[in-house]
Amino acid sequence: MPSRAELQRFAVHVARVHGLDVAPFFALIQTESNWNPTAYRYEPAFYRRYILGKAEWEVLPWGKEPRRIAASYGLGQLMYTSAVAAGYPRGKAPEGLYDPITNLELTAKRWRRRLLQARGDLRDAYSRYNSGRPLEQAPANTRLSHVPNFVRNLRAAGVQTEGTGIDARKVATWSAVALLGAAVVARAIR
Numbered sequence: 001m002p003s004r005a006e007l008q009r010f011a012v013h014v015a016r017v018h019g020l021d022v023a024p025f026f027a028l029i030q031t032e033s034n035w036n037p038t039a040y041r042y043e044p045a046f047y048r049r050y051i052l053g054k055a056e057w058e059v060l061p062w063g064k065e066p067r068r069i070a071a072s073y074g075l076g077q078l079m080y081t082s083a084v085a086a087g088y089p090r091g092k093a094p095e096g097l098y099d100p101i102t103n104l105e106l107t108a109k110r111w112r113r114r115l116l117q118a119r120g121d122l123r124d125a126y127s128r129y130n131s132g133r134p135l136e137q138a139p140a141n142t143r144l145s146h147v148p149n150f151v152r153n154l155r156a157a158g159v160q161t162e163g164t165g166i167d168a169r170k171v172a173t174w175s176a177v178a179l180l181g182a183a184v185v186a187r188a189i190r
Contacts (some may be wrong), residue, residue, distance in 0.1 A: 001038075002037070004035050007035055007100055007104075008035070010101065011029060011075075011104055014104045014105060014108045015108060018108040018109065019112065020108060020111065020112055023154065023157040024111075024122055024154060024157070024159060025108065026153075026157050027150060027153035027156070027157045028076070028107070028129065028150070028153075029076060030153040030156070031126075031146070031149050031150045031153045032072075032075065032076055032077040032107075033074065033075045033077055035075065036075070037098060037100040037103065038098055039073070039075070040072070040073060041071060041072045041077065042066070042070065043070050043072065043079070044066065044070065046070045046079065047070030050081060051066070051069055051070050051081075057081065060090070060091070062093065062094060068093075068094050068095075069081075073097035073098055073103065074097050074098050074100065074103035075103045076103050076104065076110070076111075078097050078103060078110070080097065082110060082132075083097055083106050085110075086109040086110045086113075087106060088102070110129060111125070114126075114128040114129045117134075118134070122150075122154065122159075123135055126150040127142055127146075127147055130147075130150075131146075
């Protein structure tokens, strides 16, 4: 298993390849898994809401195994369905998400998409990453626990924040957004 330093070196590389600011990407990984590539969390409510009774997921060999298909895996705590949406092969077993390289690549893709949807607002982007919903629509545990932990990790990573909010303009240049044309951003958000 790679050391934390090796994981962080690779995370820097992945963030740069995907046009992401490294500090918020590190804060995301810190918040989600504390840099543990074997982090795992079963989410029964997710199974009931998004998997149970859905043929598209139940047809898979692990589709009726809640602890496999409705769990978050690895460094970015990716749910299998979210990983598939980010490019993970649909027929590949969920446990493949423990691979740190695979996980960081998919996490970066998902994080970038959430940043675009949130127009660079880090708190909103993290809420979307964590719960799939904008901050103002997120469940209480996301708003009251997960997002504050993310903000604490941002500060620990050296990201300047003000009050209870984060001014994304002061956090980073958001070169990924600046380099994309409005049409590409609009297409990515859909």
